[in-house]
Amino acid sequence: MNEFLGTTPAIASVRLLLLGAGMTVAVSIAAIALGFAIAAPVCAARLSANRGVHFLGSLYVSFFRGVPLLVQLLIAYYLLPVIGLELPSFIAAVLALGVCTAAYQAENLRGGFLIIPAGQRAAASAFGYGRLQTWRHILLPQALRASAPAVVNEMIAILKASSLISVVGVADLTRISQNIVARNMQPILWYSAAAAIYLAINLVLATAARAAEHRLGRGMATVAL
Secondary structure, rough: HHHHHHOHHHHHHHHHHHHHHHHHHHHHHHHHHHHHHHEEEEHHHHHHHOOOHHHHHHHHHHHHHHHHHHHHHHHHHHHHHHHOOOOOOHHHHHHHHHHHHHHHHHHHHHHHHHOOOOHHHHHHHOOOOOOOHHHHHHHHHHHHHHHHHHHHHHHHHHHHHHHHHHHHHHOOOHHHHHHHHHHHHHHHHHHHHHHHHHHHHHHHHHHHHHHHHHHHHHHHHHHHO
16 A cells, blocks of 8 residues: 555556556557558559459458467567568567558558549549549548548557567566566556556547547538538
């Protein structure tokens, strides 16, 4: 009880948890950004009329959605060094999370594109828009707006899934809480604290994402007017 009320070990443990939370956020943000960068071309491949390109996009999505994330983390951390790619645990974690979430983000984007009426492409062509201009200025903004709720959910999911990166030695929130419990044997207290921090991070992320979604929606409405 004294430890909980503010003795030095408790304060040190809380600081360690906050450092672990910072690592969790850093890995998650980097992975989400990497995932989106990969998701765009994968989505384009899935929508391509070229059968070979479509097959490659479908293969990517099937593999990374079909293999458990934990296995992907272990492959990135243990297998890549065998072929000469020595990666720090942080980079390996970001890479594994990024390529995994890219498969889900690509499908979310594809769903957004599929609900856009096909006549908009013809209308854009009639107004002299090239293929790239049509994609960038007409189709992509609408697809992002339509897929925004699913993308937000995937962002929250990948942040929670980042708890698995502790298995490859990253000192994230989960790993730090495990170390604290191993030292002072108070699992309920410190795992509850870790859970509260995860919840707080997710609430902040969800609030920020919903605000961005609302702003994007207003922008689309303004363009429509």
